[in-house]
Amino acid sequence: MTPAIRVHGLVKDYGRTRALHGVDLEVRAGEVFGFLGPNGSGKSTTIRVLMDLLRPTAGSVEIFGTAPAAGGPGLRARIGYLPGELSFPARMSAGEYLAYLAALRGGRGRRRTGELAERLSLDLSRPLRALSKGNKQKVGLVQAFMHDPELLVLDEPTSGLDPLLQREFLLLAREAGARGATVFLSSHMLQEVEEVAGRVAIIREGRVVDLDDVRALRARAGQQVLLRFAEPVPLAEFADLPGVQDAALDPSDGTTLSCLLRGDPMPLLTAAVRHRVVRWQAEDRELEDLFLDFYRRPFPSTAPAPPAPSDRPAPGSAATRPGGVR
Known part of the structure; x- marks a missing residue:
């Protein structure tokens, strides 16, 4: 079966700074996959390349066997994407914005909008410009889930949510996995990923330093003995x-x-x-302790990367469209 996501040798440079150092990942169709690392580790850069918001300096990326740059609207329609930084049109209400996205998708998602808004306690009548960070995050989650996509790419999905809504999000992720969707969940919070993911990759300074199923990682976490x-x-x-x-x-x-x-x-x-x-x-030991072990170890320094092409968004990519969320 073709993997939902395949990343091979992915390198991304920002000028003379190398953000990704040959990342390799393969996410199986139908699995919930955790992508873990602290802020600045390369998670969001990897996701932006997956979503064709950035082009790689080297290496290859495929979603459902197709390069993101070649997939066009047909590929994007199969994906629900929640970016780490949300941007909305100021003059719309939450409901108007979600209806607009449903219309762009040929009506897909209109049916689930109200249900998801109710589950996340989102007031659809409120203007987007007046929403708090947490409520904007709810809008982002609704637009990612509402059209029942085959692949969900979620960058720090519980940012700004209270504990009860974090639990509701985890339930949504489990439900998506149960219906056969692939969930790519990027986070710096290991506990939430551990609850829903079958496999986890840990990224540090632009390199994948470990990749295994959650149970094997927990076994490697070991015991503290006295x-x-x-x-x-x-x-x-x-x-x-x-x-x-x-x-x-x-x-x-x-x-x-x-x-x-x-x-x-x-x-x-x-x-x-x-x-x-x-x-x-x-x-x-908690799995969190194993996660922290990777960040306590000294990392060999690397020479600065050579100058790279401009990081302007690719023509026709999601970064150039109104609202910035697709």
Whole structure:
């Protein structure tokens, strides 16, 4: 089956600054895929290339087997896109704007507008210029979901939403996945992605540093282990054991060992039983901790990229159309 999204060797330069360093991704049709990284990691740049708002410096991008630049309106009609930064026409109400988008789509989405607005507590009669950030985000979500697209590309979709509406969004994402749509969910909040995604890619400084299913990532997150012994123990017996990282002894008395355990616990247990253990405590780490591990490690510096072509929007792309949301 043709992947919903295929990205190979994607490089994007802004002048002499390289934002993406050879990104590779493949998102299967029908899966909910998480794309994680902090602000400035390259998430939004990747999405803008996917949506043909930017052209790549090098590499290739395909959506449903077609390059975005070649897909035209037919390809865009199959996508629901929520950008990270929303722009709306000031003189329309929320309802008028959504009706306008439905008309551009040949009437697709008109039927679901009211239902989605009710679920997200959006007042369609209010002028767009008077909406708060959270209410503008609701408009963006309605326009992305209302025509039941085959692919949803969502950039920081819960930004500005309160916790109850964040939960409603996650339900919408699950429902889209259940009907067979592909959901590409970009976020810096791992917890919300973990709840709905089957696989997750972690991007750092324009490079994908990990890609796996959520359960495998959770297993790699490991356990935080605390061992207390009746007598002081030598750190060297534990520091180099397979699967043991960051082993340390409490300097006050040398009887309490803490470490991060990833993988088989037997080497640590075998070493521990050579001494009298008075306490053993093991706690599963959150997936959030694994995510943060990638950002604590030093990253090798890279030479500045050569000058690149202008980043003006491609002719006829969504960036040049009224409203900026397609």
